[in-house]
Amino acid sequence: MTIRILPPPGAPRRLAAAQLSNSVGDGAYYVCSALYFIRVAGLSPAQIGLGLTIAWAVGSVAGVPLGALADRRGPRGTSAALAVATAGSVLAFLLIRSFWGFLFAVLVYATAQCGLAASRQALLAGLVPPERRTGVLAHLQSMLNGGLALGAALGGLALAADTERAYLAVFVLDAVSFLVCAAVLLRLPAVPPVEGREAGEPRLAVLRDRPYALVTLLNAILLLRMPLLSLAVPLWIVQRTQAPGWLVSALFVLNTVAVMLFQVRMARPVGDLDSARRAVRVSGLVMAASCAVFAVSALPGAGWAAAALLVAGAVLQVDAEMRQSAGSWQIGFSLAPADRIGQYQGFFGTGVPVARTAGPLVLTSLILVWGIPGWLLLGAVLLAASYGMGPAVRRAESARSSGGAGGRAAVRAS
Template sequence: MDTNVAEEAPRPLPTRPPRRPGWTTTEWWNQPVGPIYLVGLVLSLGRGAWFTCWAMFFIRSVGLSTAEFGIGVTAAGIVGMIVGGPLGYLADRIGAREVLVGLGVIQGAAILSYTVVHDFWLILLATCIMTAAERSAPGIRIAVISGLTTGEDRMTSISTARVFTQVGVVVGALVGGFVLSLDTRAGYLILLGVYGGLHILCAMLLALRLPHVESLADRRVKRRALVLRDRPFLVLTGLHGVLALSWGMIDPGVPLWISHHTHAPLWIWAVVVGISATGTVLFQNRVSRRGATVPGAARLGLWSGLALAAACLVFAGSYHGSGATVITVLVVATMVYLVGELLFVASGFGLSVGLTPENAHGEYQGTFGIGQATAMMLAPGIMTVLLVEWAVVGWFVLAGLYIAGGVGTYFAGRWALAGRAAGRERV
């Protein structure tokens, strides 16, 4: 017998085809919230381009004075702050999709009106309308997503929508920079026409492709506003607004600081923006998963405040710095800030959605957005005083505000959760 039997060669293990990212598949875009992602990406492209050069359009092309421009922006910010809650309640009443579509048409028409109006009061009116729609739309969008998703998919979908928005804003800012470099009325008008037209086209897409979210009218339910009696949620709204000053800190706060109190090259500002935007795209979904529950979101709020405070202290270390040292300090500070921003956004998603009754997402999201709108309205003035006038001392004051906001968010989240548990026991 021949004992020299050749050993059988090992069979190769079956290989699995590489898994494609969800957004590269048709099925992913055909899911119920798919149109929200697409519209968010397209409109944020326009938004990034427009807000890069809107100040120069009004001052150099329309001919407004800097005082008139400042008055208009402030008035529009106040209007945008006030209307969020009522529009959110309207979304619950008649349908979140319908209100979102209406806001898109209204905002598009207001933007297009800039191409033909020159009177200050008409421009002020258009700006107030546009800002009211722009500030209200994100909350209504979250209400739509909340109505179309459940469980873990809800938080993932909300954070994914933010990622697409961030990508669009960054790319759009590059387009806006090109238009700004041309600095011609024709360039501004073309941008306005495209941006306004996209709003109307996207509203039509949502009307045709986005499923209807069941409303109070569908259920034949009549009720008063709930959120105004929810004291823990209102407190959280205010505390979230304190943490939302972080957006105003990174813009315009950091550019003002760099130009007034450091010898850093101005191009470092582009690096700061790039780090923040890239980090959001890469990590926001992962961080948001840790805030899927109210206790988890409250803890993220605490850590957010501490991280933002730490970023303030590192930024303060760049005072009168120059050369490679100041660049290194600013980059490190931006990375610490990014951690705080990611945690802050995830905390806001988790708290605002997790504490909302199922039939009141529009109302609660609209009210929660008031904290952000207030912060964005006040941020330019606050950052100018703290970071330009008070210099290093201003960074310490800002750090204290963030710590107070983070600690307050943690305890207010526990308060809100305890109140809901007590309410269920009474039932």
């Protein structure tokens, strides 16, 4: 079996290089940022949590107009500018020593990150034919995980040193990684901006596209799986099972390596909306099975048995993750008008910051408070959302096909 991580030469490979560069910095940042803000900046955990929640909430809203800006001004320049803005916000973290300074910097950081994600999707759409986009995105996801793993290892060195200088070096690395990302993006071919709006068309048409909003909502529910391995499962292992604590790290590595090696292969069958619906539907079944396996790991028994069940649950979880990712990429692009990719991707991408802000509260409430029934309820919710995606996509597809000439499918509220 041949495993190919690098995408084909040309624009896809340069997009992957940009993805890899900033993900290395982000990996180091994610590992070290909390301790830096507490030990160096002098913030409390409550202040950090509040600031991040506000920032990602604002960022999720800002992603739509920034995506629309990429449509109007051209996604290459917009993406590069937002990468530079992200680098600037990271450098600002080096200077903050108060909550208000932190809040300002993290607001810029989250807003630029959400806008960068939307504009980079618009850039990809302008450079890659529709039938190849899901495959290229799978390559980018593999590069993302590889970069995060490398960055996390570098961040681990800073944690081992546990000095202010080491933490500052991590933030400088993250800022430089985004500057490199901007430089790589500027070397891509320019994608021309879209023409002006038609008479009477709203500036942010996606906000009136109810079928697309339903698809986005269901996708956001499915993305609640994101904090599982970083928060819910580690706490579950420590508080509810007899498995060894080191298994937390092993499961995270398992997930990262699996996505890096197999995401491209899992995305290969997804090339249209029918295959995307099937991928999401199957992902829901696999995710429900994963939740059930995680649940029974808390039953009385030997530690090795609990560990085996947790590994099995993690394997099912990453399988579901890769299927759902491939299906959602295809759906998000296929249902967006060709001349509104930026704003539509900005809206579709709100599921990620929503999962980052609401996911921890939802998952800890379900799993740690309710225990085994909470796992089963989570699996049922994700299964229902995955099966609901099929009818929602068909409705949005029908509305898109009747939405007018020129590829505009923004459905006006009636």
